[in-house]
Amino acid sequence: MKIATWNVNSVKARIDTVTQWLKDAAPDVVCLQEIKCMDDAFPRGVFEDLGYNCAVHGQKTYNGVAILSKRPLEDITCGLPGGEDDIHARYIEAVVSGDKGVIRIASVYAPNGNPLGSEKFIYKLGWMERLHARAAEILTYEEPAALMGDFNVIPTDDDCHDPAVWRNDALFQPQSQAALRTIEHLGWQDAFRACDATPHRYTFWDYQAGAWQKDHGIRIDFVLLTPQATDRLKTCSIDKRVRAWDKPSDHVPVIAEIDV
């Protein structure tokens, strides 16, 4: 099963790019982030015509996540547990049946958290603690599962072009890096790093200052796998071609092949 994640930076503004990529890459499951629309404005019909079922947790203007799947989506849950006052649409989880078993899939859009010292940074760290709790809960199921999405954390110096540029950014703070690392240490594997140890492989390039042309990117989009999924991991790659297409998102898809 080919599973993927992609922060599309508005599904409506990106619909032609997204459909072109779906036809080209033909993933079985895709987690989308930053769809930036309500559920009823989601272009469900376009994806259904391409053979995908849709689970959507939308929000007007900001955030919004979805899961597209060629196979039925079951046990759909919207929202990250523990956030009764949290109105941001940043998490959706579902179960997909493969040929050889089921895999639990979550589409994750972690908060940006800038600027430092603001309520936004506090919110980022609190949200990551809630994600940690859900990640720990999923591990107890002892089943193949994937947390996929835009985690808004640059894990190491090797995941950006120049660490000095990011020193005062929320994505590069020790607390942010620790939040991601603590989830990984529960037993979640960064699928890309399991397959490719090459430094300076990026999933995001800013629209500004010629970042793409200069390869000044960051790696902040991940596929995290439970041990049961990691055992079935065949490949994981970053589809950076897409960043050079017309009207690109500033993020590119990450694709993993799992033997389920």
Next chain:
DNA sequence: ATGCCGACAGGATGTCGA
């Protein structure tokens, strides 16, 4: 030291992103 670019809501330009 700051903006660069782009989407959005709304109807000008401020907010947000990373």
